[in-house]
Structures are given as structure tokens and as C-alpha cells.
Amino acid sequence: MNQHVVLIILLSLIISVPLVAATYSVKTVKGTVEVRHGVAEVWVPLKAGERLKPDDTIRTGKGSSAVVTIDGERTIRVPAVTIVEIFDLRSMDQDELILKLTMEFIRGIPSDKRDGGLETPSTTIVHGTDHSKRGTSVGETPFGLMRMNGARVLFEHAFYGTCVLRAKEVFRVYPDLQKQFSHRSIVADALEKVGLVREALNEYTALSNESLSTGEKAQVEKSIDRLKKVIR
């Protein structure tokens, strides 16, 4: 783990995260398109010509779509049933992506150092009611899928770095989605696109362990062979 911490420090020294203050504008809106500002919970209708901020989120309903321009030059088409974070509409170089993936990796390492610090009590103080059999589940929600569709938009518009990070975040909250070949392969392809061949190979290898159709399996194996040759 220490090696990774050192890696983060070194990388953070040699790269600077580009936070170019791009201008985002809504060019066209078709159907139901909404925006959510920052950390707000509510969605409000989005109209053509509106300016968007980096912390905004847009979503499109069924049969709806929107076109967003970046600095008036680059056009991003958001298809139906999609959630896109405006902040993700940016290019991320390989170094920054490695850094973020490494941080994700470190974050995933369980902390096993307990050396006398405060410990959280294992029980609460509410007595008299048995809560153990109650619970709430999210059930079928389109949000996960809509956000995954957003990751796909990022891939299609060559925002491979943010695509990988967004997809992985979606997988963490909606783990069922990562079992689907079409979603998982986006991550692997995006990794390969940014030159992280080994990471892409690992992603395909993990995907090969999922229950895939014959065609999907063949595609995965083909990709694995191709990446192995590249690595050699």
C-alpha cells in the first residue's frame, strides 16, 4: 500500500489536473430534458440556450434527447434515458486516470490497523423493538441504467477517462449492471483506448468469468488475445 501512496504523491507532483473552465451550453432539447444543479435533489426543466455549470447534471426521458456544446465547438448528443454529469465532459489524460484508479484501489484496501483508537460501539442504544427483520430495498430503478447510459455517451464522445471512472462508480452502486457484457466492455475498451492495456486485459479477464453468451465470450477471448499480444 505504501508503494501506491508514493505513486500517488509522485504522480500528483508531475501532473496537474486540468480544470479548464469550459463553457457548456444547451443547443437543442427534444422531449423531457431536466437539469439538477449541484447537490440539489430536484430536477428542473432544461431549455435550449441555457448555460450549464460543471456541477450540473442533465437527464433525458424516454424518447427525449439533448445536444450540449462545449465552448461552442464540440457537440455532445445525449440520447434518451440518460444521465450525464457535465463535469464528466472533459478529457482526462492517462496519468490522471492512473492516479484516480490507484486511489480507488487504495480505497478498496481494508483498513486492519486498530491500535487503540476509539472504537465504534457495535450496538445502538435503542431497545425494545426488533428491527432485524425489517429493511428497505431500492428495487428496480432506472437511475443506474440511465447513469450507465451516460458513461456510454462519454465513451462515444472519446471522454474515455471519465467514462471509466463513471462506469466504475455506477457499478459500485448498482453491482448488477457490471454483469452485463455491454456495460463492462465499455470500461475495458475505454481503458485500452487510453493506453492502459494491462488494466484493459484485467477487465476483460474478469468479464470472462461472468455468464456470457457464446458470441460475447468469443469477443472477450478475442480481445484478451489481442491485448496479450500487445503486452508481449
Added chain:
Amino acid sequence: MTDRTLQLTLLLLMAMNSFGQHLSSPRGISLAAYTAATNDIHSLDWNPAGLIFVKDWEASFSNFANVNPNFNGLIFGTAGIAKRFLGGHTVAIRYADGNAVEFIVPTLFVLTDSVSRLETSFDKMISHRERFAIGYAYRIADNISVGASARFREETVSDTRYFISQDTVTLVSSEVIDFDASSWLADVGALWEVNPRWRIGIVAKNLLRVTESEFSEEIEQFGLAQTRFARGGVSFMPLRSLSVALDFDTEERAALGYEWNLGNNFWIRQGVFADQNASPFIQAVSVGFGWSSPLFQADLSYLRFVDQTNRTGAGTLNAFTSVRWESPDWNPFTHDRIAFSLKVHLGRTHEQLAKIEYIEILSDVYPSSYQVYAYRPLGKVHVRNISGKPVQVKVGFFVDRLMERPTESKPYIIQPGQTIQIPFTAVFTPAIRSVTEMIIREAEVFVSAAIAGDYDDRSQARVLVHGRNDWSGDVLQLRYFVTPEDPEVLQFTRRKLVQYKDLLATVPENLQSFMEAKILFNEFSSRLSYVHDPKKSSDRVQYPAETLDLRGGDCDDMTVCYSSLLISVGIGVAYIDVIPPDRPQESHVYLMFDTGLEPQLAPLISENPKRYVVRKNDQGKETVWIPIETTESLRGFDAAWELGAKEYFNETGLNPGLIEGWVQVVDVHTIF
């Protein structure tokens, strides 16, 4: 006057008997070269800077016997005492009854005339004594010491004078006349301990002279010469058990010797003395033995001159008058001798093996986190091995009234001459929390070496002890203000959750923690009457009980108090420490708590992923955490959550705070 021819003939026959010389130290005699190696009260003669090696009180006695055909038994030599004080000062005083040389010159007085011959004999007595000596040494640096000594020299000549008066008869009368001379002679010396193996010494002999009385011109020839000269010496330890020494002076005299430790504190020594201007060139050889214990040191020496002429107790007048010798220390009439001395070390008898070079205090002391100093070094001591052998060293640390007893480090092995850093910790008592204002306390740092229980060195360092509410600004330290088991905290959380028991019963199990946190926050905020602007936050933190009692505080106080409330009901907490690189003055702390929700259940509390953070909890399980800006306490839970989430997204999403390290998320339970 008669016609008788008066003829006066003076015949001198010398029967010399010389007594104790300045060869006062048997160790010095047997080692021959003692200018750099001297280390006891006899440094008064050899090199006064050597007095600095007296450990505490030292008493010394010596006797000797001349080895000649007229052996006249054991002669009292010296008795002296030396004391080291304030670490780097030593004074010494010595009485040396035997430090004297006396000559008896038999004289035949013959009076003749034409008819008779009258012979009368008498003795001319010549003596030189240096019975009193005092000295002082001072350590001016860790490895350099200087010293000065003064010896009181007394010289006496007792002569018989005859007077002839001639009237009708010729009368001869006699009268004994004493001539006295006395003076103080001062030596100045220095010693440089280059390293544990090498030592260099230099002394200026007879540098100063203060005369009280002098011989008259007619007997001036019998006085000792008082030549100023300088002597240098070096000692070297090629092996741990062997040292060799060399002396040389401006009068072209030299000495060479060695000292070998045979084990069990038993020593054997040999030396040789040489003089370029004398014949033979090798003047004398010596051998000696020594034995030491922590309390005693006994030394025995035998000095043998190569040329025995004039050294047997009688000599010729020609020999006596042809050489103008300068001191009783070394002269043509000194006998072969056996000398014995006993030194007694009184007071502190432990030999210093290690020395504190300096002390480095690594941090101030914050009472809030006083326990941490039991594990985290409070400072370091740079300790040097000043002995010639490896030593095992421990460091102790103590602050009076704030600690019950000194802490002791683990043992460290230090090689000769090596300096190492030894960290020390401090176990403060809970009483330190009663320190309300910043104070400075004298702390004592001890170093002990080997198995000796005494301290090899002792020094003091100032430790800044902050008030109980002071905070270093380090978020890692903030957790020590968190007191979830404080009765007031427990009382508050129990009372409130019982109050909302019915509401909580309706909340799904997986949202219990979230709801409890919300209830506690809102109850906590409803109790507050003020919240300071975080920009005005000082480095002072209130304990939760104080915040609850005072009904207000700043962001640190709010964070500490609310996290205490959460932890007391089993909700995990992490601090978010933000120090904007371009605006460090706007640094602040807020928190996030663990809802216990699995990530896929996050939409149960919010559909906006910017409002929560997925991270591992203390069980290593990924759960949903909610950022809370506690300075928004007065506006309630939802506002605090919204602002906390906004800040977190701004600092870690829109800006690379986590990547660049100016945002830290620190679990309260794993802050160590």
C-alpha cells in the same frame, strides 16, 4: 692581629640525601608519559587539565621507598583531595610532606697557625620543598578542558658563619644563619579528547611565578632554577585494552609508555624516560601495576635509573655544583624508587560512559491527546558513547507534576565514539488536562548506560505544555477531543433517542443510523445558540461536554461534539480536513458519517450521488457516508448535509483536493 698566619681552608664533602620528588603518581611513573593520560589529583604536577576526570570526590594517598643501600623505610608522600562540581569544574588541594629534597653538606673548618691546627666541622643544610599544591580544571567544551595549578616552593639554606677577631688574642666565633626563599609556581595545561581513542595534552610549566622572598646573592647558587618550559603529550588506544602514551618537552626530554588491561580491572604498565641533553640518552625505565574497582584504585610503580652515579645517597660536590637543576621532580640525584598510591572515589563512583549531545523536542504537548505521547516520541536525545567500549544506553524522560515517574526507552547499543538518536516518550497523568493555559515546564532527560543504575548524563529541556483545550491544528490530533463515553454525551444521546423511540421504530432497519444521526443533529442544533464563523476558528477546541454546556462553538467544536454524539450510538465518523493550498487561512474541518447503507441502497436517502460518498467503514465494508458541515448546525440537518456535500464535491470532484493531498479524510477510529 697576631703574626700568626691565619689560614682558613674550607673543605666541602657532600653527603647527599634526596627525598620525595614530584614523581607523585605511581601510575604516572610507570607509564612515564602522563601529560595526556593523567586523570587524577596528581594532574597537579603533570597537567592540571587532567583534574577534570575526577568523577566526584577523590581522596588520594601515596607513599614511596627509595631503593638504595641505605634503605630508610617507607616515606609518606602525598595526601590530597579533589572534588568535581557543576559537571565541568574540578578543584584539588594536596599536601605533600615528602615532596622535598634536602642536602647535607659537611664542611671542615681548619684554622692553623705556626704552632697549632684547629679543625671544626659543621653541616650546611640545603632543602627544597613543595608541600602545598592547589589546582582547578574546567571543561570548556565537550572534549576540551583546561586547568591551572600552583605549587608553593620553599627553599632554605642553613649555613654556619665564622668570625675571627684579633685583639691580644685571636678569637673565633660562629653563628648559624638561615636563608629562606619562597614562591608560588603556576602551571597551565589543556587536554583535548580528540575521540575516545586519542587524547592530546599540553602543559606550560612554571609559567607564572609569584615570589614571596628570595635568596641573597651570595647563596643564590643553591636555589633551584625556575625554567619555563612546555610539555606536550599524546595518548592513543590502538586496542580496547591497550593504550600507549608519549611525552616530549621543549627541553628535549621525552617519555614513552604503555598501559595494558589484563582483565578484571588489573593493569600492567611500562615506561621509558629519555633526555637528549643527558648521558646516557635513556635516563630511566619504569614498570608498574594497577588495580581498580568502582571505589578504589591502587597503583604500584618501580623506577630504575640507568646511570646510578650520584643516586645512591651520596655524591660529589662537583656533581652538585656543576648542574643547575630546575625542580625536585627530576634531577641527577633522584633515587630508584618504589611508589604506592591508593585512591578512593567518594560520592558518585560511576564512570560516565555516555553523554547527551543535545535534545530535540519534536512537538509541543497537547493535553487533549496526552495519551499519544506514550507511543509517539515527544523528542529525541542525541547520545554519544564517550567510553572506549560499546555501551548499552537507555533514555529517561520526566516532567515533574505532569508525570508520575520517568519513562524509559528501550536499550540501544552505541559503539565507541558513535552518536545515535534515541527517541523518548512521555506517559502523562490525566492531571495534565487540568492545565488550562499554556505553560512551560522544565523536563528532565536522563541517560543511563550499561547496567549501572546511575545516570550517565542528565540535562534539561523546556517542554511547552499547552492548555487542555489547545489544538495543534493537526486533524489527527482532533480525535482526542472526541469523548463518546463522556457522561454528558451519553446522557444526551440516550435521552434524545429514547424521546424519538416511536419514530425510529417506523424507520427501516437499514436507515436507522441515518435517522439517528439526523435526530441527534437536529436536537444538537436546536440546543445551540451560536456558531462561530469557521474563518475565525482558533486553535482551541472545546470538549463535547463544554460545547453542550456552552451551547455553541466553532467548526472544530461542532465537529468534535457531533462526532462524539454519533460515535456514542455506534455510528462511524470520519473527519474531512481541508487546507486550500492557495488559501490556507481558510482551512476547516467538517465530517462525514457512516449511514451503514450498502452502496446500492444509496438512492434510499438521495438520488443525487453528489450528496454522499461511498467508502469503506471500520468493518471493511463499502457503505454510504454523508458529509455534514457542522457550522450549519443552526439551520438543521438537511442544510448541513447539503452544504457538506457541496463542499466535498467542490473540493474533491471539481478540484483535486484528495489527489493533491490538501483534503484528507481521516477515520476517527483509525487516526493513530
